Amino acid sequence: MTRSKPGSPKARTLGAELRKAREDAGIGVRELARRLDVAHAWVTRTEAGTRTATPEDVGAAAAALGLSAAERERIVDIAREDDGPNYLRAGIPGVHQELVTLMNYERTAIAISEVAPLLVPGLLQTGDYARAIMTESSPGEVETKVAMRASRRDVLTSRKAPHFEALIAESALTRPIADAHTMSGQLRHLQQAAELSNITIRVIPDRLPKWTPAHSGQFMFFEFPTARPVVHLEHFASAAFLTGDPAIEAYRDALDTLREEALSADDTLKFIAERSAETGFEES
DSSP, rough: OOOTTTTTTHHHHHHHHHHHHHHHOOOOHHHHHHTTTOOOOHHHHHHHTOOOOHHHHHHHHHHHHOOHHHHHHHHHHHHSSSSOOOEEESSSSTHHHHHHHHHHHHHHHHHEEEEEEESOOOOGGHHHHHHHHHHHHHHHHHHHEEEHHHHHHHHGSSTOOOEEEEEEEEEHHHSSSSSSHHHHHHHHHHHHHHHSEEEEEEEEOOTOOOOOGGGGGOOOEEOOSSOOOEEEEOOSEEEEOOOOOOHHHHHHHHHHHHHSOOOOOHHHHHHHHHHHHHOOOOOO
16 A cells, blocks of 8 residues: 655645645635544644555545546545655646645745756746746746746745745846846846845856856755755756755755855845846836
């Protein structure tokens, strides 16, 4: 019988999926517990990923929520997958399951650090900037993704907002990946975001004469009150969640290295202000 290990990326993915399905159905925790004839703590711990869940558990919860046969099978299939400290999802990044899991981590983390060598981090993107980098999607898909990204941003101003640290490569802010007006708006948004006490933005200079961990690509490092840290990696057609000790320590060390190389928060704000002024667009 396949079980998800408490606190593993797979267990938390299952929990995030069930929580979203319950909320979409407009059903409270206690009502779902009543339908399943279990204690309400069973539901809350399953949704948090802190208890083991079998495919039978997941199937029963999905049926109690009135999910379609196809949706029940999709979630049960997740429960049947192999579990372990590192969890790879093949498919299109940012689509449903991976995004649901990512949003759950963002909602429950106390601290998030993101290394962004190519683009402004998603949690700091404006709507226009997000549209400019979603050229592979249809217009309808773009607007859906932009709306989801906007809802993700809300976590940074929520009552229990995590501390968010963005380590952004200089070239991500200077490369004309969008038109000048969009880039100017994005830079102004970064200036405003940096004024929040829970957000730290630092630029990694391009002039560094050596290799740094940022050259290996983007990653997010999540820290939680009691659960193990999680590293999220997003690639072109896959995403991975890592919790294994060697990987976690390697990424923690990478963050420490990049903090030593990055501009200070004050110097970063000066850099962003200068770059914003260079675009030539004034705020209307």
